[in-house]
Amino acid sequence: MRVLVVGSGGREHALCWALRQSPLCRAVFCAPGNAGIAAEATCVSIAAHDTNALIAFAQAQGIDLVVVGPEEPLVKGLADHMTAAGLRCFGPSAQAALLEGSKGFMKDLMARHGVPTAEYGRFQTPTDARAFAHALGGPVVIKADGLAAGKGVILCHTLAEAESAIDAVMVRRAFGPAGAEVVVERLLVGEEISFFALVDGTTALPLATVQDHKAVGEGDTGPNTGGMGAYSPAPVVTPELEEEIMARIIRPTVQGMAVEGRPFRGVLFAGVMITADGPKVLEFNVRFGDPECQVLMLRLKSDILPLLMASCARELASMEVDWHDQASLIVVMAARGYPGDYVRGSIIRGLDTVAALPAVKVFHAGTRIDDLGRFCADGGRVLGVTAVGATVAAAQAQAYDAVAALDWPEGFCRRDIGWRAITHTTRQG
Numbered sequence: 001m002r003v004l005v006v007g008s009g010g011r012e013h014a015l016c017w018a019l020r021q022s023p024l025c026r027a028v029f030c031a032p033g034n035a036g037i038a039a040e041a042t043c044v045s046i047a048a049h050d051t052n053a054l055i056a057f058a059q060a061q062g063i064d065l066v067v068v069g070p071e072e073p074l075v076k077g078l079a080d081h082m083t084a085a086g087l088r089c090f091g092p093s094a095q096a097a098l099l100e101g102s103k104g105f106m107k108d109l110m111a112r113h114g115v116p117t118a119e120y121g122r123f124q125t126p127t128d129a130r131a132f133a134h135a136l137g138g139p140v141v142i143k144a145d146g147l148a149a150g151k152g153v154i155l156c157h158t159l160a161e162a163e164s165a166i167d168a169v170m171v172r173r174a175f176g177p178a179g180a181e182v183v184v185e186r187l188l189v190g191e192e193i194s195f196f197a198l199v200d201g202t203t204a205l206p207l208a209t210v211q212d213h214k215a216v217g218e219g220d221t222g223p224n225t226g227g228m229g230a231y232s233p234a235p236v237v238t239p240e241l242e243e244e245i246m247a248r249i250i251r252p253t254v255q256g257m258a259v260e261g262r263p264f265r266g267v268l269f270a271g272v273m274i275t276a277d278g279p280k281v282l283e284f285n286v287r288f289g290d291p292e293c294q295v296l297m298l299r300l301k302s303d304i305l306p307l308l309m310a311s312c313a314r315e316l317a318s319m320e321v322d323w324h325d326q327a328s329l330i331v332v333m334a335a336r337g338y339p340g341d342y343v344r345g346s347i348i349r350g351l352d353t354v355a356a357l358p359a360v361k362v363f364h365a366g367t368r369i370d371d372l373g374r375f376c377a378d379g380g381r382v383l384g385v386t387a388v389g390a391t392v393a394a395a396q397a398q399a400y401d402a403v404a405a406l407d408w409p410e411g412f413c414r415r416d417i418g419w420r421a422i423t424h425t426t427r428q429g
């Protein structure tokens with residue numbers, strides 16, 4: 001089979017790496033890819049939003065499966081266009097991708113189907129939004145309705161913060177048209193996990209458990225990012241909790257989408273808060289997480305290709321997923337300044353040394369090769385140093401050894417990725 005992966009980040013690097021190991025896979029292409037992805041796939045310079053060029057390429061190359069990494073093309077209907085052109089595409093239709101494309105739609109869907117989530121309201125005027133924030137009292141979260149590159153969510157501990165967040169999103173349009181409508185909801189307290197299931201319209205197959213670190217600073221402090229690290233398994237998710245999440249969150253959502261005529265196919269990614277009151281959904285995404293995908297791919301024992309094909313063919317009911325017993329952990333290295341304005345184009349050395357480490361794989365999130373053939377940073381999140389080990393702690397040690405072997409003064413990473421898992425494991429002996 002010939003496969004085309006759409007996207008250019010660490011998630012897509014991990015998908016290409018996993019696909020290339022499939023004995024069924026004859027060729028992997030990635031559009032547009034990056035300098036690291038070029039080691040696993042043939043990169044083609046077509047942007048993820050250039051639907052017509054992607055379709056033309058896939059047809060000309062006889063592509064058997066298109067795998068879409070990021071949410072934006074899915075929300076804009078890339079999977080629908082691919083399907084209409086006679087191509088097989090892993091990922092939801094635009095109607096199903098609305099689960100991530102509109103936070104208001106997501107909340108209403110959960111309300112209609114009894115999926116546990118924070119109390120909320122949807123508003124089109126700042127006056128109404130403010131009134132509801134006051135009525136809720138206590139800490140709230142203000143969310144731009146539409147896609148905002150992972151930035152449209154503001155946690156507010158006081159009413160004054162809520163007022164200024166509403167002003168920023170709705171009046172000053174800090175996230176552009178995504179802020180024409182907002183969701184105002186209660187702030188939930190607890191431990192957050194990323195829950196992934198492969199879905200084929202009716203059947204949902206849970207993947208291994210994962211947690212990521214969103215905050216830029218150690219101890220999970222400072223501004224939120226796309227993700228500074230992740231690990232799998234997440235010991236906080238016991239088998240009982242996993243079953244509860246499947247029964248109360250994933251299956252009702254998949255069934256609700258089907259009943260409403262928007263059958264969901266692809267990866268359903270629930271951000272779940274484990275509250276004193278049980279698991280509650282913070283948000284749904286319609287794709288793999290980045291960097292969660294990287295740790296999942298390192299632990300995946302099954303061939304990924306038949307699983308993605310089964311999601312497209314509505315045949316997941318007959319599939320199983322096997323995982324390696326080993327834990328995996330990723331440390332994201334970002335350019336200094338990220339998630340604010342960051343240093344661009346700096347040279348990264350030592351990737352060869354790290355490539356020789358047996359338990360380590362570096363997935364590239366944003367790199368390019370300069371005129372002299374050197375690896376350069378080309379984005380905010382730049383590298384994902386990923387490792388396996390007998391435990392999360394062992395994987396963590398391997399990953400930080402690899403970080404130490406890299407020579408990139410303009411880059412930084414958090415030094416405490418995995419601390420929750422390591423604390424849990426220690427507590428449980």
Ligand code: AMP
Pocket residue numbers: 118141150151152153155185186187188189192214271282283
């Ligand atoms: P989102 O952009 O919807 O993924 O939200 C980003 C992050 O904001 C989530 O992963 C949570 O860490 C946090 N968040 C969103 N909603 C809430 C909430 N109701 N209570 C607490 N944290 C939240």
Ligand code: GLY
Pocket residue numbers: 150212226227285288289290291292
């Ligand atoms: N790491 C969280 C996300 O991909 O949205």
